[in-house]
Amino acid sequence: MDIFDKYAGIEQRHRALLSIGGDPFAVRVDRILSATEALIGGRRTILVGTNNYLGLTFDPACIEAGCKVLKSDGTGTTGSRVANGTYGRHTDLEAAFARFFARRKAIVFTTGYQANLATICGLAGPDDVILADADSHASIWDGCKLSPAETVIFRHNDPDHLDKRLTRLADKGQCKLVVVEGLYSMLGDTAPLKEFVEVKKKHGAFLLVDEAHSFGVFGEHGRGVAEAEGVEADVDFVVGTFSKSLGGSGGFAVSDHPKFDLLRIASRPYMFTASPSPATMATVTEALHQIETRPELRKRIWANAEQLHTGLRDLGFTLMAPLSPVIAIRMPDEATAVMAWNRLIESGVYVNLALPGGTPNGVCLLRCSVSAAHEPAQIATVLGCFAELASELDRLSKQNAA
Amino acid sequence: MTENVLNEIMALMQRYNPDGKPLDAGTELGADLNIDSVAAMDLIMEIEDKFDIDIPMNQVAELKTIGDLVALAEGQLQQG
Numbered sequence: 001m002d003i004f005d006k007y008a009g010i011e012q013r014h015r016a017l018l019s020i021g022g023d024p025f026a027v028r029v030d031r032i033l034s035a036t037e038a039l040i041g042g043r044r045t046i047l048v049g050t051n052n053y054l055g056l057t058f059d060p061a062c063i064e065a066g067c068k069v070l071k072s073d074g075t076g077t078t079g080s081r082v083a084n085g086t087y088g089r090h091t092d093l094e095a096a097f098a099r100f101f102a103r104r105k106a107i108v109f110t111t112g113y114q115a116n117l118a119t120i121c122g123l124a125g126p127d128d129v130i131l132a133d134a135d136s137h138a139s140i141w142d143g144c145k146l147s148p149a150e151t152v153i154f155r156h157n158d159p160d161h162l163d164k165r166l167t168r169l170a171d172k173g174q175c176k177l178v179v180v181e182g183l184y185s186m187l188g189d190t191a192p193l194k195e196f197v198e199v200k201k202k203h204g205a206f207l208l209v210d211e212a213h214s215f216g217v218f219g220e221h222g223r224g225v226a227e228a229e230g231v232e233a234d235v236d237f238v239v240g241t242f243s244k245s246l247g248g249s250g251g252f253a254v255s256d257h258p259k260f261d262l263l264r265i266a267s268r269p270y271m272f273t274a275s276p277s278p279a280t281m282a283t284v285t286e287a288l289h290q291i292e293t294r295p296e297l298r299k300r301i302w303a304n305a306e307q308l309h310t311g312l313r314d315l316g317f318t319l320m321a322p323l324s325p326v327i328a329i330r331m332p333d334e335a336t337a338v339m340a341w342n343r344l345i346e347s348g349v350y351v352n353l354a355l356p357g358g359t360p361n362g363v364c365l366l367r368c369s370v371s372a373a374h375e376p377a378q379i380a381t382v383l384g385c386f387a388e389l390a391s392e393l394d395r396l397s398k399q400n401a402a
Numbered sequence: 403m404t405e406n407v408l409n410e411i412m413a414l415m416q417r418y419n420p421d422g423k424p425l426d427a428g429t430e431l432g433a434d435l436n437i438d439s440v441a442a443m444d445l446i447m448e449i450e451d452k453f454d455i456d457i458p459m460n461q462v463a464e465l466k467t468i469g470d471l472v473a474l475a476e477g478q479l480q481q482g
Contacts (some may be wrong), residue, residue: 009432129458132459134443134444134447141459144459145460150456150458150459150460151458151459151460152450152456152457152458152459153443153446153447153459154447155447161447165456168454168456169456356438356440356441357438357439357440359440360440361440361444362440362441
């Protein structure tokens with residue numbers, strides 16, 4: 001028996017996918033050209049699947065800040081904050097996040113994935129119970145797995161089902177931690193946070209909202225869906241990432257809980273990993289400043305989202321959610337989805353392919369994410385490629401029906 | 403394994419068995435019915451609602467067959 005035998009099923013599925021065209025899960029970007037373009041397979045390609053919501057990866061001020069600190073502070077911290085010490089830049093950025101969110105406490109993490117791992121498994125102990133939305137991101141599930149707490153799930157975006165769950169758990173003396181996301185990354189739908197807040201208050205539970213995809217985009221100041229819904233005061237913990245709107249790599253969590261800093265000496269994904277690099281601290285500090293001082297970035301991303309959303313809908317595609325910067329298009333089956341993804345990449349448009357296992361309800365999706373850095377002309381070009389795809393899909397479905 | 407719980411779960415399983423394969427306690431959820439981790443969560447929620455029990459996700463990873471599912475549901479029912 002070979003140690004990789006257990007993967008025979010997924011290997012077979014991957015081979016079937018490769019027989020249709022290129023590998024959607026191993027795209028090689030030869031050269032990144034800007035926040036919205038790259039050379040892929042020698043072709044100039046418009047990027048519509050990078051979660052670079054505000055386009056800050058090529059922001060001159062962020063690049064300048066990173067270069068300066070790379071020279072002054074070196075390439076890395078070479079260890080964890082517990083063992084090697086905290087740099088002033090770590091605490092300065094934490095203070096900047098606390099200020100941005102008007103919260104008492106903030107902690108930064110080395111990746112967004114670890115931000116969920118560390119916060120969830122640090123908060124929920126052996127006698128507690130985590131209640132997680134069924135469509136949660138893998139980092140939430142892995143945080144639940146790492147925690148000794150029991151995890152139960154409730155139906156996606158269903159406050160009544162959460163209420164039922166919490167009612168059933170009422171007699172147990174545990175702390176209850178409810179975990180939801182602001183904007184769900186696959187379908188682009190948002191959580192009904194007002195209703196969730198009512199349920200969590202009724203049962204005395206704690207609420208954690210992962211704003212990874214909504215931070216910088218939703219709310220008057222870009223603080224996320226909780227700000228947009230006016231419920232920030234009732235959200236106990238907010239988790240987010242550097243790697244989307246902030247254009248870096250890392251994560252954060254903020255809270256008003258006076259003992260939040262205990263996670264620093266209790267949560268393993270915080271304690272046993274190298275701290276974020278000085279240059280990352282510098283670019284993210286500057287990106288946060290950009291978000292604070294340039295509200296026009298949010299205006300642009302919403303205008304771009306509307307252009308693409310409306311255009312795709314008018315072409316007759318089935319879209320999975322109301323308007324947001326994540327626009328997911330439903331494909332009838334896996335083979336069609338893979339073929340469509342290949343057509344788009346061949347015509348110079350990069351989107352995400354999302355297949356069952358990574359999607360709710362077994363749906364196959366072409367997933368687009370819009371950036372504030374997209375020019376309207378680029379979105380028009382993308383829509384032109386989708387128009388050709390729509391005609392081809394139409395022709396194929398007529399052929400199959402005949 | 404009580405007949406009742408087995409029958410109720412068999413009835414729920416039909417939605418996950420579009421090819422109409424014969425099902426018994428030994429039927430494997432992954433290998434025979436192609437139920438992935440996302441579909442498994444839907445199934446677990448249906449069973450929880452049906453019997454008014456909580457099935458912690460921590461115990462779901464151990465599940466292999468329909469029989470395992472029935473045993474897990476029965477265990478949670480006994481705990482009340």
